[in-house]
Structure formats: C-alpha cells, structure tokens
Amino acid sequence: MLAQRTSMFKSSGTAAARAAAKAAADAGKQIVDLTAGEIWCDLAPTIRSGAIEAIQKGVNRYTDTIGLAELREALARKVSLDTGQGWKSDEIAVTSGAKQALFNTAMVLLNPGDEVIIPSPYWTTFPAQIMIAGATPVFVETRSSGYVPRIDDIEAAVTERTRAIVINTPANPTGAVYDVQTLISIAELANNRNFWVIFDECYGDFVHGQQSHHPIVTLVPEVRSRTVIINAFSKSLALTGWRIGYLAAPKDVVNAVKALQSHTTSNPNVIAQHAVLAHLHQSDGVYEGRLRSRLASARQAGLDVLSALSRVPVPKAQGGFYFYLDLSDLLNPGTVNGAAVTADDVVNSLLSEAGVAAVSGTAFGDPAGIRISYGIPADMLETGLSRLVEVLNAWK
Numbered sequence: 219m220l221a222q223r224t225s226m227f228k229s230s231g232t233a234a235a236r237a238a239a240k241a242a243a244d245a246g247k248q249i250v251d252l253t254a255g256e257i258w259c260d261l262a263p264t265i266r267s268g269a270i271e272a273i274q275k276g277v278n279r280y281t282d283t284i285g286l287a288e289l290r291e292a293l294a295r296k297v298s299l300d301t302g303q304g305w306k307s308d309e310i311a312v313t314s315g316a317k318q319a320l321f322n323t324a325m326v327l328l329n330p331g332d333e334v335i336i337p338s339p340y341w342t343t344f345p346a347q348i349m350i351a352g353a354t355p356v357f358v359e360t361r362s363s364g365y366v367p368r369i370d371d372i373e374a375a376v377t378e379r380t381r382a383i384v385i386n387t388p389a390n391p392t393g394a395v396y397d398v399q400t401l402i403s404i405a406e407l408a409n410n411r412n413f414w415v416i417f418d419e420c421y422g423d424f425v426h427g428q429q430s431h432h433p434i435v436t437l438v439p440e441v442r443s444r445t446v447i448i449n450a451f452s453k454s455l456a457l458t459g460w461r462i463g464y465l466a467a468p469k470d471v472v473n474a475v476k477a478l479q480s481h482t483t484s485n486p487n488v489i490a491q492h493a494v495l496a497h498l499h500q501s502d503g504v505y506e507g508r509l510r511s512r513l514a515s516a517r518q519a520g521l522d523v524l525s526a527l528s529r530v531p532v533p534k535a536q537g538g539f540y541f542y543l544d545l546s547d548l549l550n551p552g553t554v555n556g557a558a559v560t561a562d563d564v565v566n567s568l569l570s571e572a573g574v575a576a577v578s579g580t581a582f583g584d585p586a587g588i589r590i591s592y593g594i595p596a597d598m599l600e601t602g603l604s605r606l607v608e609v610l611n612a613w614k
C-alpha cells in the first residue's frame with residue numbers, strides 16, 4: 219500500500235500526451251508531435267565547449283549544495299541586470315531545473331492548510347507541488363480576460379489562509395504576457411495582504427509583438443522581500459535535458475532551500491553547472507538572438523496557417539512558444555454518449571484521424587483548451603497545423 223500522499227498527484231499530463239504520441243509513432247503511424255515543452259535546436263557552442271572543458275579538466279566532485287560559488291555570482295549579476303537591482307550570490311540557489319526551484323520553494327514556504335492562488339489555466343506542476351507540500355491550490359479563472367487574471371478576481375480569492383500566489387509570465391500553456399498594471403496590482407495586494415509571490419519567468423526571454431516581460435520586483439521594489447523569482451536555462455538556452463535552474467529570493471529562503479536540497483538531490487550536475495557558467499562568461503548573445511528569431515518566424519508561420527480556423531479564435535500567442543486554442547464555442551454543447559465533449563476528445567481525434575499530437579487543456583485545468591508547441595522544425599509545424607485546422611474546421 220502506498221502513502222496517502224500519492225493520491226495527490228499523477229504523472230504530468232504533458233508527459234502523458236508525449237507518451238501517447240510516441241506510442242502511436244512506435245506503432246508505425248506518421249505522427250507530427252506538437253506536444254513538446256522544449257525547443258528543437260542545436261546546442262549553444264559555449265555550452266558544448268564549457269562542458270567539454272570541464273570533462274577534460276577531470277571535474278568530478280560535489281559542488282556546494284546550491285551551486286558553484288562562481289555560478290551563483292554570475293547568476294546574481296544576471297538577476298541584477300534582468301531586474302535593474304543589486305542582487306548578491308547569497309540570494310541565489312542553483313537547482314536541477316526550474317521544477318526543483320519551485321518544489322523547494324513550496325516545501326520551505328508552505329504549511330499544511332495554507333492556500334496558494336494559481337491563475338487557471340495553469341502549468342500542470344504548480345498545483346501538484348503545492349498539494350505535495352500539504353497546501354491547497356485556489357484557482358482563479360482567466361479565460362474570459364485574455365488569460366491574464368483580473369485583479370478583482372484575485373482579491374476575491376484571498377483569505378486569511380492565503381500564503382502565496384504563483385505568477386507565471388509569459389504563461390505556459392496560454393502564452394499570455396502579464397501587463398504592467400496587473401503586475402503592479404498583484405504586488406500591492408501581496409504587500410497589503412501579506413502573502414508571497416512565486417514569480418516563474420522561465421519564458422521571460424520569449425515575448426513577441428508589442429509587449430515586454432517585466433519582473434515584478436522591478437515594477438514594485440517593495441515586493442522583493444516577499445518574492446521568489448524562478449528561472450532556468452531549460453527554455454532560454456534550449457537546455458531542457460541539462461537540468462539547470464535557479465531561484466532568487468531573500469537569504470533566509472535561500473538558506474532553507476540549501477538545507478532541504480542537501481537532504482534531497484545535493485548539487486545540480488557539476489558538468490552542466492560548468493557549461494552554464496562558461497556560457498554566462500563568454501556568450502555574446504548571438505545564440506539567444508538566433509533562438510528568438512527562429513521562434514518568432516515559427517510563430518508567424520504558425521499563425522498564418524491558423525488564420526484559416528473558422529470556428530476557433532486565432533490565439534494571440536504573446537509569449538513562450540505555445541499556441542493555446544480556446545475550443546469552448548466548438549465543443550459547446552456537444553455530448554458523446556451523454557458525456558460532455560472536452561478537449562480530450564478533440565486531442566484523441568487529432569491523434570487517431572490526423573496523426574497530430576497536442577496536449578489537452580484538461581492537463582492545465584481547462585477542459586476547453588488545447589496546447590500546441592511551435593518550437594519544432596518548420597516543415598513539421600506547417601504539416602501538423604494544416605491537419606489540425608482541417609480537423610477543427612470539420613468538427614461536428
């Protein structure tokens with residue numbers, strides 16, 4: 219018999235969608251996989267040479283639990299540049315991806331019975347980790363407000379048990395980018411009502427069109443003492459498999475994270491740490507620029523194909539590398555055998571009829587949405603989206 223805790227989570231919905239796509243491909247079907255939460259591209263040359271150099275030097279030992287001192291210093295400089303404020307290395311912890319940074323944050327900030335506000339649709343791991351920490355997620359609906367929460371709705375969700383809010387901008391899965399006024403209002407509310415802001419900016423480098431990414435601590439410096447910034451190189455340097463993330467937070471949070479990590483994973487992989495350090499020292503920004511322009515053209519090419527959608531609004535896709543489709547008009551009021559039709563049914567049809575794999579919004583708390591990743595090669599993207607448009611336009 220397993221621990222009761224195991225009833226609070228199941229394997230991530232995005233991983234399940236990827237597995238379904240792989241199973242169909244293994245069974246011999248031609249699948250266009252639009253489920254990826256990562257960008258398909260070459261390794262940055264500085265990462266490659268940094269890792270090779272570390273291996274050739276024979277680097278093999280534990281580092282400090284929360285990362286090499288030089289890496290934490292380089293990250294403190296990066297966060298200082300990103301936020302326009304002074305940050306020191308004792309306010310930084312290096313983690314095995316942003317996922318561990320978030321998990322550590324949940325474990326050191328939340329008590330059983332605490333509530334954490336999460337705008338919905340949400341990245342599937344946020345509520346799972348909060349529940350593992352014994353706290354309760356409280357969702358605030360955003361579909362009717364362009365996937366950015368209304369401040370009144372957040373305020374209505376605050377109780378005396380509210381311990382934190384999770385802000386993810388640009389957002390996975392919706393691609394929404396929070397505007398300045400919303401961020402300022404959230405920061406002021408957090409200050410007035412005394413709760414933490416967990417600010418996940420993993421997609422902060424990928425903002426398209428007119429908007430920009432704004433760290434909340436830059437807009438309202440007074441919120442810094444109650445903010446944990448979460449970031450990683452997984453998306454910004456297309457390094458998902460290398461597992462280097464970090465958090466920037468008040469020192470007592472960092473110290474608690476260090477103690478926790480010393481009993482769980484210890485330091486993140488040492489070669490990956492050296493590679494990222496080499497990149498931070500040597501990068502001229504060319505690789506990042508190429509990545510951004512690749513995504514910008516994939517986004518435009520994708521939007522061109524999606525403009526043929528006749529019954530589903532074309533997504534705004536302001537940030538990240540996801541198109542999020544709102545199928546509520548298409549599905550409403552459909553039923554199959556008396557049960558409501560959801561995005562799961564659409565995703566299953568897409569896979570079986572058109573060989574296109576996408577992630578159902580049920581993984582993100584939204585049975586009327588689907589997420590499509592455009593971080594894949596251009597020809598595959600075009601084929602996949604054209605087939606998807608055909609299926610959705612013909613949906614009965």
Ligand code: PLP
Pocket residue numbers: 255314315316317318341386389390418420450451452453458462463
């Ligand atoms: N935060 C968000 C919003 C994400 O979408 C993801 C990955 O998909 C992560 C965190 C985790 O990133 P990492 O691979 O660095 O653990």
